[in-house]
Amino acid sequence: MNFEDTLKKMIEAAAGAAKIHWNDFRTYAEQEFRRLAEAGTRLEADYIADVAAAQHQRNAANRKELKRKAKLRAELAFDSLRLASEGVVTAAKADAKIAAQDAINAALAVLRAAVNESVGIALL
Amino acid sequence: MVTRSEERRDAYVKSMQLTNTITSSGGRLTDRRQIRGRIFTGAALLLPLLLVGCAVIFVSSYDEITDREIQEAAKTTEVLIGDVLANQTSYHEHAKEYREIDGALGALEMRAANYQKNEAEIELLQKTRAALRNLQRTHKEIGPFRVAEAEGVRSLFRSLIHHELAKKRSAGIGGPTQ
Numbered sequence: 001m002n003f004e005d006t007l008k009k010m011i012e013a014a015a016g017a018a019k020i021h022w023n024d025f026r027t028y029a030e031q032e033f034r035r036l037a038e039a040g041t042r043l044e045a046d047y048i049a050d051v052a053a054a055q056h057q058r059n060a061a062n063r064k065e066l067k068r069k070a071k072l073r074a075e076l077a078f079d080s081l082r083l084a085s086e087g088v089v090t091a092a093k094a095d096a097k098i099a100a101q102d103a104i105n106a107a108l109a110v111l112r113a114a115v116n117e118s119v120g121i122a123l124l
Numbered sequence: 125m126v127t128r129s130e131e132r133r134d135a136y137v138k139s140m141q142l143t144n145t146i147t148s149s150g151g152r153l154t155d156r157r158q159i160r161g162r163i164f165t166g167a168a169l170l171l172p173l174l175l176v177g178c179a180v181i182f183v184s185s186y187d188e189i190t191d192r193e194i195q196e197a198a199k200t201t202e203v204l205i206g207d208v209l210a211n212q213t214s215y216h217e218h219a220k221e222y223r224e225i226d227g228a229l230g231a232l233e234m235r236a237a238n239y240q241k242n243e244a245e246i247e248l249l250q251k252t253r254a255a256l257r258n259l260q261r262t263h264k265e266i267g268p269f270r271v272a273e274a275e276g277v278r279s280l281f282r283s284l285i286h287h288e289l290a291k292k293r294s295a296g297i298g299g300p301t302q
Binding site: 020021024025028032035036039040042043046069072073076077079080081082083084086087088090091093094095097098100101102104105108 | 178179180181182183244245247248251252254255258259261262265266270271272273275276277279280282283284286287289290291293294
């Protein structure tokens with residue numbers, strides 16, 4: 001078994017396996033954070049518009065109720081955005097683990113093939 | 125002159141030397157330290173071979189049923205969101221769908237809990253249910269929700285689908301499969 005050659009093949013296999021996940025993760029994370037940032041901006045604009053509309057109400061009870069609804073809308077929506085942002089981080093962490101797992105397994109597969117070839121039988 | 129206690133000590137030393145020597149099948153004498161050394165060397169050589177023979181698992185394997193059910197729940201949710209945004213439909217028209225989606229996600233959470241190293245999937249399912257409850261509350265207590273208010277649920281479904289695709293890709297590369 002040629003150590004240098006096997007090591008080189010192991011590193012290439014690991015890098016190849018990790019790169020597939022990295023490319024997919026980068027596209028996903030970029031798009032997702034952009035969408036969440038856009039939604040956050042829109043929620044803020046909606047809240048300002050709702051509060052402004054509530055201010056125009058002459059009836060104090062109606063005004064108070066509209067403000068309460070605007071606040072609740074914003075709170076629930078921002079909480080969902082927070083959950084979604086955490087979800088992207090959770091998925092990203094899992095991506096990193098899967099990439100590491102596949103990189104190690106790809107390298108082990110190369111080593112396994114090299115050992116089997118060296119001993120002349122399917123030992124592993 | 126040799127005392128009785130010295131005799132006893134000599135006898136003890138001799139007996140210890142005897143127990144430390146083992147006759148091999150070839151008649152060759154080897155002490156315990158050498159045997160331990162050989163066992164250690166053997167284990168050191170065998171361990172990498174055992175490691176090569178196994179695959180490492182950091183994240184649970186791809187499950188086709190979970191993937192299909194997530195797609196189904198995402199589809200039902202998208203139909204609901206689309207209808208509310210386009211037609212401003214009331215909560216009562218969709219109350220049953222909210223229950224169905226939450227039930228489907230709850231069942232998936234139970235299924236996901238049966239797999240080891242599946243924390244990410246469980247967490248994503250729990251967050252999706254929480255975001256869906258927020259959307260449901262907005263719809264029920266305030267009225268038809270707006271597009272930005274549905275973004276949290278949509279994003280979490282995309283994260284779930286992305287996670288399933290990463291697992292599927294891993295299975296294709298050589299990762300664990302069911």
